[in-house]
Amino acid sequence: MKILILGGSQFFGRKLVQLLLENNDEVTLLNRGNHADGFGEKIKRIICDRTDKTAFEEAIKQDYDLVFDLSCFDFEQAKHACEVFNGRVKKYLFTSSISAYVERNDHLSEEQFNPLDFELANKVGRKEHYGEAKRQAEISFIKFATFPVTSIRLPVIVDAEDYSLRLQRHVNSIKNGLPLYFDNLQGKISFISADDAAKTLFELAGKDFSGTINAASAKPITLQRFIEIIEKITNSKFILAKQKLDNNVSPYNNTGDWCLHCAKLQSLGIKLQEIEDYLPGMVESIHRTG
Known part of the structure; x- marks a missing residue:
């Protein structure tokens, strides 16, 4: 498959790239090129700052089977991604966060924050309020995407x-x-371990699933x-x-x-390390x- 990763040059993104290469997928990374990824000629690269809307639009020259978005943090970034990829991608996986939940407790299930029910107030950036910005990104994908989107809510990654x-x-x-x-x-x-964060993204890409899902040990x-x-x-x-x-x-x-409740993830047969x-x-x- 032809796969594009927005971000992906470090941390669990690199681990995801390795899994995709082992699966014989064609991988392209799009990022600012500030960090060496270590994959040499095994992958393709697009050097681009996605916040530069014109440059981002011009950088996407082909269609993709999958897009993994590891670098979207707010409403406008998500909206622009939809404008760029509508009609050009079969499936889109976005890394959201446990911070998207307004309340904190020991049993945070996906239903406790439904983007469809959320009223958008003032738009914020990640530096103003990380959790609110991630909530708004989820809303934006639902509002503007014509492709299937899976929003994976991750906890602290170690x-x-x-x-x-x-x-x-x-x-x-x-x-x-x-x-x-x-x-x-x-x-x-x-x-969640960085290995399991990558594994979750990789396995969810192969599932007939879209919507929001928690992923944690x-x-x-x-x-x-x-x-x-x-x-x-x-x-x-x-x-x-x-x-x-x-x-x-x-x-x-x-x-x-x-704490995240992960019954939905487990129902898909995805098992993570303790x-x-x-x-x-x-x-x-x-x-x-x-």
Whole structure:
């Protein structure tokens, strides 16, 4: 199949590319070219800033079987993608976020945010409000796309080589005795590994499914358990910051639970690793190299 990935040069995008190449698909990446992807002549590349509407339109010179959109963050980007790809793609997979849910609890099911029922107020960008921007992107695809769209709501994605360094920050802070602030260590959180994020996108592309779907490791863990895993591997003791400051708040901090319910994903036969199976290996890798 002819496949276009918007983004895809790093993190789980690179893992997705590898799966597609192993499946003998023809892969093209469209991005700004700021990061080397490492695939050499195995793939095609289009260097383009999608926020430049004219350049984006001119860059798309052929039709595609699939488009994976890993770099859409707001209403206008989604709308413009629809204008570019309407009539030119058979299926479109968009990476949304757990942040699209207005409320946070331990059982976030797809029905708790239906883009069809959402009233669009003022348009926002990712820097203004990441969750609201992702909600609005989902709305935009429903409103303007004439092709089937699957919006995959992902939780916190973890990997030993995460460019955001969120997991690394936790490991290194605990290892070096630097306090971290959490509001509620008993709060549960959903994770997904970068490998499983790529696997989910790959497998959903082959399913007769469109609409919104959650994708996360089936069993969330408490932040306390997350810390215990790091403590054990680093042989260090976590220090809870007594006061909340700008520079000590955990990137995973939450006042309660923040967990995705993934019955729909499981009904499609997509099974993901449990957190307890992959997190220790990631922590060990960071500990060993850090």
